[in-house]
Amino acid sequence: MSITIRDVAREAGVSIATASRALGNYGYISEEKRALVVEAAHKLGYHPHSLAKSLVTGTTNTVGFVVGDIENPFFASLAKWVNLSLAAEGYTLMVYTTDENVEDEVRGVYSLMGKQVDGMIIAPASLHEYAHILAAQNSGIAVVLVDRFLPNLDVDIVAVDNFKGAYDAVQALIKLGHSEIGFVSDSLDIASNVERLEGYKQALKDAHIPLMAGFIETTGYTLIDGYRKAVSVLSGARRPTAIFAASNFIATGLLLAARDMDVQIPAQVSLISFDDMEWYKLLTPSISVVAQPLEKVGQAVARLLLKRMRKDDRLQYPEKIRIPPHLILRESTAPPPQTAEHLNPPRS
Amino acid sequence: MSITIRDVAREAGVSIATASRALGNYGYISEEKRALVVEAAHKLGYHPHSLAKSLVTGTTNTVGFVVGDIENPFFASLAKWVNLSLAAEGYTLMVYTTDENVEDEVRGVYSLMGKQVDGMIIAPASLHEYAHILAAQNSGIAVVLVDRFLPNLDVDIVAVDNFKGAYDAVQALIKLGHSEIGFVSDSLDIASNVERLEGYKQALKDAHIPLMAGFIETTGYTLIDGYRKAVSVLSGARRPTAIFAASNFIATGLLLAARDMDVQIPAQVSLISFDDMEWYKLLTPSISVVAQPLEKVGQAVARLLLKRMRKDDRLQYPEKIRIPPHLILRESTAPPPQTAEHLNPPRS
């Protein structure tokens, strides 16, 4: 069927060991035989069987990337940057999509373990279920989390400072005069959302604005979930004058809903979104955001994983890297409408 | 180090073969021993080593996905749909990004071959270089192309009817009264762009509008390439009254440029984009598009590949599947400006 190193060796008139040395560029071998083997390999159209090699060396040059949804521009962009760094070092990415579903994630992690990936990058779907992540670590695979901390687990992580990002955003809204600020995110079983919620709460607290439970809303992770929740928030009895959307999907759903319901942004409701999108600049109004430097995050993740896979012991354990996000105020944020009867001017 | 089937067999007090049968659910085995083995495996925390299994069975349950840029929403969305269908059948996706660079693509295909993927889905970066794709096919891997035909190669493909999509779009512009219609795409070494150009040309021809070489422009595949080209097109001596953008990246670049240059859409220039984006609806004006039903494309690709991997011989060879796109006219298309001295009313 396929051409093996055995065929190459025979063709070149050398032993399998010599052929292996020639093809793998290791050990002692005469230039003469090396050339012979290389030529034979070329002539026969030989291509190495990495699986067989992996079985003996124990390394696959493959890393697993486990995320909620590869269609989400946040993950797609992250994948691009991670891949860029990893591909340069000869690694291939196996992408596993979980639909933010823990059972799928567990399946994915074990499947990837079975496929003997050298490392895994995971954006865990749940704060509370991590036995599979522990199992992967214990089996000797390098694991680094991205975007979402697992406070109960000692494992490397790279993420944006979500607390600060949310805090800055909400503080900016408060400075504009808002006191009725809504928070909308997807599941609070996801660590980054919890951190963003904490930032939101702290900003309100520091401004002595009472926390209103009705202003904190969560929904699913898809665009349509975001849309539905937005419709309910915008049509609620007590509509906030500003909304902090904890992700691009939530913000997009809200924009779609606002358009359909003829709610004016920012005249009636201000908006700040987590995640910057190229097209946010194109909207009328352009959208204010907490931008995540995904290039930096992706590179940091890749670099850290690479070091772990190479067992670089100059690293602390675990390594926790926080990348600062930055607030960009555009046109979707403005002072609250004058007619708002609940207007509560900021103290500052 | 790790727990193997040998350990499980010993623990359960059976032979390796029996353990393998129990774990793999095949052959004859008593319920009693099966339970024993399963329990031992569970107790020991055994996880199968798929690589070793693959080495003997010759199948990996892995498929390679070779695309230009996973960050491009077109590919990201495609990946999602393909993955959905494939994951349901137990396959994992290895994503290889080529940056639309043939050398990278060649490297990727050979790397994936070495990793013994059962199948590959490729959006080839070049019309002319396909020896590597042939090699993959010849090595027994199921290969199906997506989005881009390779006319000189007998290989399965699923793609949108690019000719028709472009034809319909340009015809719609002509009906609105345009005769100075620009075409902007990335590389014409990419089959789908060529097909779209052909559709553009044919629509002009059928309306007896002379083809102007200066109205056909190509550029790179990134957003910034699209932006730069758009600036030059919009500031050219003879600016078209309508532009057909052959991809979402090109269209986005053009929108960004139009905003920066204060060019009014559609008052001064009409625009139709290939690829529909959720946010196109949110812009002012909303963007007219040739929408590609990516869910259908992704599912068709996955289904076809699955059949090939299973050697379903009810299939023709090669199988060529065209999915019809559909034109959605929104607000970015309007009659040309009255002041245009070159106005050439449609004949219809």
Add this chain to the structure above:
DNA sequence: ATGAAAGCGCTAACAG
């Protein structure tokens, strides 16, 4: 510098 041979973890004849 080169070759013989062991073995990575698993499946699949084959024999019993």
Add this chain to the structure above:
DNA sequence: CTGTTAGCGCTTTCAT
């Protein structure tokens, strides 16, 4: 129904 055994293609001691 169960166990023994021969590989899958490759790397890597260990001799020579």
